[in-house]
Amino acid sequence: MTTLDNGRMRSARGIGLVRDVFSEQSVVGMTGHCGIGHVRYPTAGLDRPDEAQPMYVNAPCGIALGHNGNLINSETLSRELFEEDRRHINTESDSEVLLNCLAHELDQHTQNGIYPRDVFAAVDGVYRRCRGGYATVAVIAGVGLVGFRDPHGIRPIVLGRRDSPEGPEYILASESVVLDILDFELVGDLAPGESVLITLDGELHRHVSDYAEAYSPCMFEFVYFARPDSMIDDLSVYKARLRMGEALAARILKEWPDHDIDVVIPVPDTSRTACLPLAHMLDVKYREGLMKNRYIGRTFIMPGQEERARSVRRKLNTISLEFRNKNVLLVDDSIVRGTTSKQIIQMAREAGAKKVYLASASPPVRYPNVYGIDMPAASELIASGRTEEEICQRIGADRLIYQDLADLEKAVRGKNEKLTGFDSSCFSGEYVTGIDEGYLEALEARRSDAMRRQRRENTG
Numbered sequence: 001m002t003t004l005d006n007g008r009m010r011s012a013r014g015i016g017l018v019r020d021v022f023s024e025q026s027v028v029g030m031t032g033h034c035g036i037g038h039v040r041y042p043t044a045g046l047d048r049p050d051e052a053q054p055m056y057v058n059a060p061c062g063i064a065l066g067h068n069g070n071l072i073n074s075e076t077l078s079r080e081l082f083e084e085d086r087r088h089i090n091t092e093s094d095s096e097v098l099l100n101c102l103a104h105e106l107d108q109h110t111q112n113g114i115y116p117r118d119v120f121a122a123v124d125g126v127y128r129r130c131r132g133g134y135a136t137v138a139v140i141a142g143v144g145l146v147g148f149r150d151p152h153g154i155r156p157i158v159l160g161r162r163d164s165p166e167g168p169e170y171i172l173a174s175e176s177v178v179l180d181i182l183d184f185e186l187v188g189d190l191a192p193g194e195s196v197l198i199t200l201d202g203e204l205h206r207h208v209s210d211y212a213e214a215y216s217p218c219m220f221e222f223v224y225f226a227r228p229d230s231m232i233d234d235l236s237v238y239k240a241r242l243r244m245g246e247a248l249a250a251r252i253l254k255e256w257p258d259h260d261i262d263v264v265i266p267v268p269d270t271s272r273t274a275c276l277p278l279a280h281m282l283d284v285k286y287r288e289g290l291m292k293n294r295y296i297g298r299t300f301i302m303p304g305q306e307e308r309a310r311s312v313r314r315k316l317n318t319i320s321l322e323f324r325n326k327n328v329l330l331v332d333d334s335i336v337r338g339t340t341s342k343q344i345i346q347m348a349r350e351a352g353a354k355k356v357y358l359a360s361a362s363p364p365v366r367y368p369n370v371y372g373i374d375m376p377a378a379s380e381l382i383a384s385g386r387t388e389e390e391i392c393q394r395i396g397a398d399r400l401i402y403q404d405l406a407d408l409e410k411a412v413r414g415k416n417e418k419l420t421g422f423d424s425s426c427f428s429g430e431y432v433t434g435i436d437e438g439y440l441e442a443l444e445a446r447r448s449d450a451m452r453r454q455r456r457e458n459t460g
Contacts, residue, residue, distance in 0.1 A: 002054045002064040004139045004200075005032030009064055013052040034145050034200065036137045038066035051093045054139075057100060060107045061114065062141035065099040068174055069134035069155040069372035072435060077101060077129060098134060101126050106140075114143050116197050120207040123148045123195040127211035131433050133218065133371030133423070135190075137172050144199040147172040151209065152216040152432050153192030154371045154423050156232045160184035170198045175230040189233050192216075216432045219424040220373050222412045223362045224333045228273050234416055238273055243411035244361040245274030245331075248403050249281035252359065255401070261357065262326040265289040267333075267344060268316070274361040275331040284329070289322035289351075290344070312343040324352030334362040335391070336375060338382030342395040357399040364388065364402055367429040368443055375426060377444040
């Protein structure tokens with residue numbers, strides 16, 4: 001995290017869990033009235049301590065920046081920044097590229113002081129140059145707090161406000177649940193291509209760029225990543241997941257009206273919300289048959305296939321009486337590598353299940369996510385290049401049911417008519433920003449488990 005205190009930036013950072021990195025001793029000196037923080041899971045862009053955000057440049061003024069997302073043209077931009085803008089990029093993080101783009105554009109639009117119009121012109125310059133999905137916060141010395149969302153609105157960012165004796169206070173966050181915890185009122189989501197500036201005097205300025213495109217929020221946020229108690233683009237994640245369960249149940253009843261399911265069991269935790277209405281519509285018992293160890297993280301984002309495989313049985317334990325002599329339908333939010341699914345199905349059989357079926361609240365994940373959710377290389381996605389029958393056989397299920405993409409988008413959209421489209425690229429292979437030839441192949445090389453192991457060995 002970084003705070004701004006009378007023109008001086010104060011930072012604390014490290015690799016590890018928040019509770020370990022940010023001890024009381026390490027944050028006691030983080031003074032000031034303006035600050036930003038960033039937390040991420042281990043991805044291809046975080047191999048060294050100096051790649052931890054927020055990142056900092058000292059010209060112009062001094063800027064610290066953190067962002068969620070991914071630039072799909074970061075390599076080209078890195079060359080441009082060095083050859084044309086005379087700015088050196090010291091890491092492989094696209095966050096540093098984004099920061100230097102903002103710094104250069106701000107320098108180009110600043111003459112006598114920095115005014116809101118200069119900040120918004122600089123962000124427009126970022127929109128012109130940076131392709132991808134990004135929700136960004138930055139602190140500019142002598143100016144204030146800046147936030148902006150990519151032109152397609154792929155990555156989420158919300159604005160909140162609360163009143164205090166000293167005047168209004170503002171917050172920018174990737175999820176609205178943060179506002180609830182801190183007693184802020186949700187003002188709303190930043191629109192695609194929108195930037196905001198909260199000055200050091202507490203004034204709020206907003207601007208929507210001419211580069212703004214149609215709303216295309218990330219579908220995987222609603223399926224898996226966001227907390228169910230969050231709101232994204234005026235949509236309740238919780239209600240969206242309820243509708244996913246209803247849509248999936250409708251598909252099961254249509255394609256398998258004479259099903260022999262005895263019990264429906266969610267794969268904790270994300271699928272629980274969708275599983276409840278599904279069981280109700282199927283008129284089948286809902287049971288908690290898998291207990292989760294809270295000290296194990298999310299397996300699909302763990303660094304390395306061996307660690308993911310070992311963690312599944314440490315992460316989950318079965319309640320045998322809920323499986324014994326029953327035909328069980330397991331419900332999960334998605335199937336990415338298939339590692340977890342295969343082991344859970346085997347655990348269900350070992351617990352005494354007669355038959356084990358698996359339903360996914362989302363369609364097959366066949367393509368990489370390029371906008372900031374660190375999915376594996378395409379070759380490591382179990383659905384890549386395989387039919388649903390082949391996937392079913394590979395994970396050892398007696399039957400596999402996937403959500404239809406059109407039904408998923410309808411379930412998430414609900415009654416929000418503003419959302420005419422989504423970034424559903426990991427399901428459809430259609431990327432809203434477009435991608436350059438050879439990009440996915442290069443991404444495949446960077447994201448493979450073998451390459452990750454090599455990077456860890458080189459930095460270890």
